[in-house]
Every structure is written in structure tokens, then in C-alpha cells.
Amino acid sequence: MDESPGLSDQYRKASPWPVFVALGLPLSEIGLVFDLFPIAVGGLLLFCGSIVGLLLESEYATTMWKPLIVMSGLLGVFGGLLIVADGTTDVTLLTRAYATFAAAIVMALGVVAGKLFVPKRGIPT
Amino acid sequence: MAINAQIALTVFMGVLLIAVIAWLTRIEDWRSYSASAGGVVSQGERSEYIEQEKPAGIVRWLTTVDHKDIGILYGAYGLFAFAVGGLMVAAMRIELATPNTTFIEPAVYNSLLTSHGITMLFLFGTPIIAAFANYLVPLIIGADDMAFPRINAIAFWLLPPSAIMIWAGFFAQPLGLGFGPAQTAWTMYTPLSAGVGNDPAGGAGIDLMLLGLHLSGVAATMGAINFIATIFTQRDENVSWANLDIFSWTILTQSGLILFAFPLLGSALLMLLADRKFGTTFFLTDGGNMLWQHLFWFFGHPEVYILVLPMMGIVSYVLPRFAGRQLFGFKFVVYSTLAIGVLSFGVWAHHMFATGMDPRLRASFMAVSLAIAIPSAVKTFNWITTLWNGRLRLTTPMLFCIGFVSNFIIGGVTGVFLASIPVDLVLHDTYYVVGHFHYIVMGAIAFAGFAGIYYWFPLVTRRMYQATLGKAHFALSFIGTNITFFAMILLGYGGMPRRYATYLPQFFTLNAIATVGAMILLVGQIIFVWNLVTSWLGGKRIESGDPWNLKEDGVHTVEWQWLDRRIETALTDGGDEEPIADGGEVRTDGGTESDDD
Numbered sequence: 001m002d003e004s005p006g007l008s009d010q011y012r013k014a015s016p017w018p019v020f021v022a023l024g025l026p027l028s029e030i031g032l033v034f035d036l037f038p039i040a041v042g043g044l045l046l047f048c049g050s051i052v053g054l055l056l057e058s059e060y061a062t063t064m065w066k067p068l069i070v071m072s073g074l075l076g077v078f079g080g081l082l083i084v085a086d087g088t089t090d091v092t093l094l095t096r097a098y099a100t101f102a103a104a105i106v107m108a109l110g111v112v113a114g115k116l117f118v119p120k121r122g123i124p125t
Numbered sequence: 126m127a128i129n130a131q132i133a134l135t136v137f138m139g140v141l142l143i144a145v146i147a148w149l150t151r152i153e154d155w156r157s158y159s160a161s162a163g164g165v166v167s168q169g170e171r172s173e174y175i176e177q178e179k180p181a182g183i184v185r186w187l188t189t190v191d192h193k194d195i196g197i198l199y200g201a202y203g204l205f206a207f208a209v210g211g212l213m214v215a216a217m218r219i220e221l222a223t224p225n226t227t228f229i230e231p232a233v234y235n236s237l238l239t240s241h242g243i244t245m246l247f248l249f250g251t252p253i254i255a256a257f258a259n260y261l262v263p264l265i266i267g268a269d270d271m272a273f274p275r276i277n278a279i280a281f282w283l284l285p286p287s288a289i290m291i292w293a294g295f296f297a298q299p300l301g302l303g304f305g306p307a308q309t310a311w312t313m314y315t316p317l318s319a320g321v322g323n324d325p326a327g328g329a330g331i332d333l334m335l336l337g338l339h340l341s342g343v344a345a346t347m348g349a350i351n352f353i354a355t356i357f358t359q360r361d362e363n364v365s366w367a368n369l370d371i372f373s374w375t376i377l378t379q380s381g382l383i384l385f386a387f388p389l390l391g392s393a394l395l396m397l398l399a400d401r402k403f404g405t406t407f408f409l410t411d412g413g414n415m416l417w418q419h420l421f422w423f424f425g426h427p428e429v430y431i432l433v434l435p436m437m438g439i440v441s442y443v444l445p446r447f448a449g450r451q452l453f454g455f456k457f458v459v460y461s462t463l464a465i466g467v468l469s470f471g472v473w474a475h476h477m478f479a480t481g482m483d484p485r486l487r488a489s490f491m492a493v494s495l496a497i498a499i500p501s502a503v504k505t506f507n508w509i510t511t512l513w514n515g516r517l518r519l520t521t522p523m524l525f526c527i528g529f530v531s532n533f534i535i536g537g538v539t540g541v542f543l544a545s546i547p548v549d550l551v552l553h554d555t556y557y558v559v560g561h562f563h564y565i566v567m568g569a570i571a572f573a574g575f576a577g578i579y580y581w582f583p584l585v586t587r588r589m590y591q592a593t594l595g596k597a598h599f600a601l602s603f604i605g606t607n608i609t610f611f612a613m614i615l616l617g618y619g620g621m622p623r624r625y626a627t628y629l630p631q632f633f634t635l636n637a638i639a640t641v642g643a644m645i646l647l648v649g650q651i652i653f654v655w656n657l658v659t660s661w662l663g664g665k666r667i668e669s670g671d672p673w674n675l676k677e678d679g680v681h682t683v684e685w686q687w688l689d690r691r692i693e694t695a696l697t698d699g700g701d702e703e704p705i706a707d708g709g710e711v712r713t714d715g716g717t718e719s720d721d722d
Contacts, residue, residue, distance in 0.1 A: 013189065013190060013191045013274075014180055014185065014188040014189055014190060014191075015188055015190050015274075015275050015278065016148075016149055016152055016187075016188050017275065018188075018190065018275055018276075018278035018279040018281075018282050019187050019188070019278070019282045020145060020149075021279045021282070022279050022281075022282030022283040022285075022286065023282070023286065025283065025286075025340065025343075026283075026286040026287070026290065026336070026337075026340055027138075029336050029339075029340070030290075030333075030336065033332065033336060033398065033402060034329070034332070036134055037131065037134075038131065038134040038135040038137070038138045038139075039134055039138060041138070042138030042139070042141065042142055043138075045142065046141075046142060046145065053149075054275055057275075058275065089403045089404050089405070090403065090404025091402065091403055091404060093403075
């Protein structure tokens, strides 16, 4: 019973998200560096989605829509930068930019769908 | 073909994401915190498993954010990497038993050389320190947990992918993926590593290694921020800066070093990656090679202290326990830790004395490099003085602590010579350097790690290791280390260059001796692993929170008091015994002076 007197048992001692944050980051890196479109999109979705999960779990956010929109925006900006840089590098960065946009668009669509179809719970009707 | 590959990758990612979502919906109640639109989620809505208990089985280890569990994960990971790195070097030493190529091809030797270094420094050294720090720092300073438990978990889970990427070339070759492991040595000097020509040093294996290293750097930085925040903000009210224990001081200093060193490594790695993949020329123009060396060693030398300072902390913490007294000159040990931390950023160019850099600049780096010997010596004299007239008990952790001091002196003194420009120009790139730094990384850092593992083994497992096997491990490690690395120092005096798979016949005898030493080390480490595994599974259970009889000498520190309480509570099955206030009985290394003797 005494897992540890003096240590708090009030906070959650388990979270499913860290392992996926740590999986999503290398997948997106590999996808973007080696120009593997599906890996980049999937990795970015996993990475951003898991961060949103963490934010919700630790109650830094109350709904997932705002963080998703912010991340979608950040990815959009990053993709834009890749397009701007495209002309200056030896290799083309376009597919990498498209992968970033694709992940951003999927998240943005998720937000739209969520806003439209997920009922607001927790509010008395 | 390319389209098929794209489809296969798409299917793979799709299946992976669906599997992740399916797994999450099984264990996590999503509704508990979605769309509550500002409302506070009530406790009842949360999934049960998290609130009440840790989940069972493998899921517990995959989802834990408890600092003790993460400490154990770090420890298991570090020891696994230690075994991998150790087996790599065993193969290399077998090859070096004879002057010509007999056992492995030079290209394989180069790959093993690269991976051995990176594995031992980034995948064993840094994580094993994080193992001790995660488990112990919150306990010792009276914190509930780390300041950011989830970030703690992320920092750990970044390491397995990073190891896979660093070792990827070894898997890719047999799988026919068209690239092999990196052959750049751990220093990744350009232009070799920058991919010029046909990129003979590893191709995509280097890219993956750079990404893996970058990830491990991100992990180390996240961990460092967490430790700094924890030590600054989560201390129990009875733990002040004045009586903060020596181990936490060294972890705090180390975290500061990581905070300044690792992001720089990360940036340099990304620049190198950009040179390789995107056609930038950071390191390919005039001066690019020097730029890489400056950037790399600005990280690389503090890295040495990132590894050694916490290990010195462990020795400063454990050694006095078996000398029956407090650490001599506690304050000065702390000051010297801080001094080393600051000075460590002013010595990097001593790795570059032979590059043809400006001699005036070189002299200043020589001065600072020699100066860093002073705080190191302060520590050494303090350890020796702690032993002086103490009531010594030669337990296994104590033997490793004493072995640490002994090896550290040899490693340190050989280092002082290397800090001197004229001597360095003669010995640069010889086996003398290899012998010197292995006295530190194996003879000191790994020894202190062993001391810590044996000392806190009962705390983590509530069982005792087998003492005879522990002492055999020490004897073989100590003898093996000194045979192997002293032979290397002599080889260096003879002028044998480092990093080659073959050598001139005149170096045969000493190389054979070094290989024998390495095999002795290997046998010692097999005994160590056997001892750990069998003792964890079936070792003698400890009956109290004082398996080392520390109470006798009045040095029963907080982590053992914590264990005492755990065992007592377990015995009384949750009886309502008075919790002992930490403050009353805090016995850290610092604070109160002891006149036990």
C-alpha cells in the first residue's frame, strides 16, 4: 500500500502518450529527411496528435480543437518555408512541403469535422 | 517499383496509425476529456486504471510516468547498450590480437569503432546516469516526482528509436537495403562524414546515425531541463541549498552542461545533415573542417564532464558510507564540481592542437586545460582524506569506488600530459590517447556506475546481490582495465596510431596483452550480468531498510529511510503508523558536520 509515504498518489502515474510522441518524432524526421511522403505525413500526425493528447491529459487544454489548429498552422508555416527554400537547394523540397501540408490539412479537417459532429458534452442543455 | 514502395509505405503507416488508435481506445477513455468545453472533468469520468493503480504487465512499462519506473527503464536500457557496445569492442580486440586482418574486415572494424564509441557515450553513459538520477534525486530531495513526469517519459522513449537509427546500418546491410553502418568514428570529422565523393563511409547509414544522435540529444536536453526544474522547485522544505546532497549537486551541474552543450551538437548535426542531403556547404568550404571540429568539440569536451561529474557524485555519496564518516570537505567538493562545470567549456580546442590552429589561441586552451586538473585533484584528495583513518568496509560498491579513485588518478595524470601542447603534438592520434580516455570512461565512469548499481541494488529490488560474484566482477574489471589500457598507453609511447584495423608487427606483444585484458574484462562483465539477473530473480530478500548497516555509523540517508518505511508499511499491511517526517532525520552528505571519529 505504501507505494511511498510522502510521495503523492494524487497524480496519474501512467500516460499512453509519451511513447507515441517519441515514435512520431523520429518517423517524421525520417520521412522528411529521406523524402518518404507517407512516413512523413503519418509521423507528423502521430507526433502532433500525441502532443495534443498530452495537453488534454495534463489539462493544459480543455478541448483538442485549439491545439490541433495551432499545430496545423505551424506545419503550414513550416511547409511554406520549405517551398520558399526549394529553389536554393540542390534537391527538391516540394514533396517534403506537400507532406507537411498534407498533415496540416488532415488535422484541420479533423478540427472541422470535430466541431461539426462531436456533441459538446459537459454543458447542461 | 517506386510506386509500389510508396503504396507499401502508405499501407504500413496507415496500419500503424490505426493500430495506435485502436490501442489507445482500449486503454484510454477518450470521452473523459474530450469536448468538455471548459468544464472540469470529474474524477469519476476518468479511466479507472490510471487513477487507482499502475496498469499491469507490459502496458505498465510502456505508459509509466513514475520516476522510479523510468529510472529502472533507463537502467535496463543503459545496461543493454553497454552489452552491445562491449560485444562490439570484443570483436575489435579479437581482430587486433594479430597484426593482419584475420577476423573482421577493415570496413567492419571501422563501423564497430564508430558504433562502439557512440553507443558507450550516448546510449550507455548518459542513460545510466539518468537511471540513477531519475530513481534517486526525487527521493533524496523529498520531491513527489520529477517536475515534468510526462516529459521524463518522452525523454526515455526517444532513446530506443535513437539506438535503432544509430545501429541501422548493421541491420540494413544483411537486409539488402543498399547502405551500411557509418565508418566515420564518433567524432564524425568532415569532409569524410560530409558525403563527398561516393560517400564511402556509410551513405544513408551516416544520415540515420546523425538523426539518431540528434534524437538522443533531444532526449538528454529534455531530461536536463527536467532535473534542473525538479531540483530548483520540487525540493522538500527541509532540503536547502546548504544541505542539498552531493549527488543532486552533480546532477544539477551536469544538467547545466547538457543544456549548453547538447543543443549545439544538435545544431551542428543538422548542419552536417543539410550538407549531406540538401546541398548546403557549411562544412565543405575553406575552413569547414575546422568549423566542424570547433563545433563538435565545444560539445564534445563538456560531454566528458557530463558523463564524469554525476559519477563523481556517486563516488562522493557512496564512498563515505563505507568509510564510516561524512565526506571530507563537502563544500569544496561542490565548489570543484561547479568549477569543473564552468571550465569544461573553455578547453575544447585541446583536441585540436595538431590542426594548425593559431598558436596563441592554442596556448590559452592549454592553460585552461591544465587548470581543470586543479578542481579534479581537489576531489581526489577529498576522497582520499575521507578514507584516511576511516572505518573501511570493503564491500563491492566500496571496492568499485576505490577502483574509481585509482583509475581516475592514472587517467587524470595521463590527461595532464596531453593538455600540454608539446607533449600532445607527439602523442596526438596515438594509442596513448585511447588508453588515457579509457582509463576515465571505463576505469572511472563505468566503475562508479557499477558502485552505484551494487549500492542501490537492494533499494530497487529489495534483494541482495551475490557478494562473491560482485567481488569477482570487481577483481576481473580492475585487473582487466589496467592490463588493457596500460598496454595502450605503452603502445602510444611506441607511436602506434589509433583507429586502424591492422598494425605493424612490432606492436604485436602489447596488442596481444591488451586483447587478453579485454577478454578478462569481458568475463567480468558476463559475471556481472549473471549476478544482476539471478539476484534480481532469486536473491536473498533484505529484511530492513538498512542492508548496509549505515545506522551504526549514523549515515542512514533518506533513500534508505524511505525503503525502511516501505518495508514497515508492507509488513503492517497498511497500518496507520506515523509517517516519519523527512526533516527530522535528514542525513544528507551536506549540512551538519560530523565528528564521528
